[in-house]
Amino acid sequence: MIFICTMRSAILLLFLPLTKAFSLQASSSARPSTSLSAYNEVDRRSAILQGSTTAGFALSSLLLSPNEVSALQDYDDSAKKRILITGSNSGIGMDAAQRMALRGHEVVLACRTLNKANEAADKIKTMIANDADDAVAAISTIKSLKLIPMECDLADLSSIDTFVKQNSGAKFDAVCYNAGIARNTEAKDVARTKQGFELTVGTNHLGHFYLNQLILPSIKDNGRIVVTASGVHDPDSPGGAQGVPATLGDLAGLEKAAAGDGKFDMVDGGAFNADKAYKDSKLCNVLFTRELQRRLDEKGSNIKANCFNPGLIVVSLTKRGQFTKPLLGTGLFRDQNQLFTKVFDVAATKLLKVGETTHWGGGALEYMTLSSNVGKQGGMYYTSPPGSSKYGEDAFGREFKLSQVSKEAKSSDDGKAKRFWELSEKLVGV
Template sequence: MTGQFGAKSTTDEVLDGIALGGKRALITGVSAGLGVETARALAARGAAVVGAARDLAKAEEATGGVRAAAAAGGGTFTLVELDLASLASVRACSDRLQADGRPFDIVIANAGVMATPFGHTQDGFETQFGTNHLGHFLLINRIAPLIADGGRVVILSSGGHQISDVDLADPHFASTPYDPWVAYGRAKTANALFAVGLDKRLRQRGIRACSVMPGAIHTDLGRYMTPETVAALLESVKTSGSGKLEYKTVPQGAATSVWAAAVADGDAVGGRYCEDCQIAETASASITGGGVQPYALDPENAEQLWAKSEELVGERF
């Protein structure tokens, strides 16, 4: 799919002329960066946006502009507590949303962590795999009945998926030496594969799921990066031959999310990986040269991850 938007397009450019009155959206990670901008852009077009965040006080402070945009554009904005590193919190959040009963037309799995020190979630999962993938896997599957027929699910992956495929034999680095970038790559590949598996299961209701690469952006996502992890990333860029790592602004970074959620044709993006407001092509060996690795869209790989994820969270979907 080619179109009028690209790497430099912003959320406002992508949504120009789009009216979202009567639509409801759930966005995770609305306490900073891309989540805040994504919520602002949708609420400004009239959407009723529910923002999920671990720290509600931080999110409340960060989203004043979202509330102002919602008031001006006819939308609404509310917050719900969600800690993706705790399955108990995920279940409590999903229970709260199900009790409310109102459907969602758009779900954007935006929250995540990157290049964290070695650690575990409250349930013993490796931090990045547990937070970025398993938390969203449980949340979205539990609220799937709330997603309106014809709705859209957008899961944020990353070009970092090119660093590593998932390792379902050792997902928590119990026997593998921990590397923060390998862990990030595994988690982001899992995000892309989750979209493949989810799209397969929900498309009969007209719901389409896809994954997106927002781009390299200076946000709170990099708060765990040490000089050593930065050096490792820059060295990988150098050795890949892809040249200088180019950064996007936050509105440019969030543009692919809103494009995939509200502008792109669902049948075109369903089960696919998107970047720069386009469907990505097969990747080169470079981790920053763009594109998607075949293993991140492989249906068999997606099914194996789905089964392992059900086993880990203790629920079947």
């Protein structure tokens, strides 16, 4: 009983500074909630299949209600696309991969190891089978899926080299830089990538930066680049205001690393802080997106790069209310205390209603990648008020929409983002 009370007190203390800020944000766009029959069904709210088989259409009709179909009308699946998703073995990456594969698109599952990529493909097929009411239609649909498991370890530049070489000659309609890690906030040691970069920024930013530099020629001229960022990049947001806020300062850490052995602890040159390192990496994602679009525009490219905030996603629940960390839980919290993570998730999603489901986050990634409402302009940031998953698919384009980046990200357009790009080039050797 003492433990339960202590845990409850800890949760309340953790959220107390957040509650007012969250409620103020949410109230600005509050409207009646649409009905959701399950807390986080993987397939039923988005698995519309635009394939040519009769079984495919049969399964899509079983998985979607008329209202849900109408919410997806801005997706044109007539021309099948080739889509790359990093970090597609868990969380929103896996959910988005399932959504888009069910639409008939070819999805490259780029994961840290080939084994994880193969497991991701198998899990997607298993979830489709488990959620279907028609076994014949499910079997036909699973056979029609175009899932390509591949290894791409973003913490090792040589692995990225190999991945790009294996895709030589192939064109992508969209690439989604989604993978991300967040170390335990109490971590004191500086973990590093294969090349010696601080692990969080080295993976979340530099790994994707290097991949982008190599794969950019393989993206179709009217293609899209989607970057999974986070609201914590902004110190003025509820999540970003907690703990040590994100700031890249004058890039002293990267400057020193680029002039020396390439190693850095923090981008701003300060002492290592695991929580800040993650927030900084998300700020890096935003700067990268904006500077990338500026460079694409200078070259006259029609490629559009945008980033988004999927919201606070901890772990997911099945229809029966069981935790499903192996299948659906976001990998970001793998290094945290698991008991606390589960309690944190219940508090965020059930009590304060500021958390989002993995399925909704996957829908946000799908929306950024496929929606005709996105891609007309680049360098943009999309987000929504906390708890928008309660609106289901109807939130995309309404609650989930264009927003402002942090003050530091915006001010960096004056030259800091350009220098940040140049230092990133030096560190990865391109």
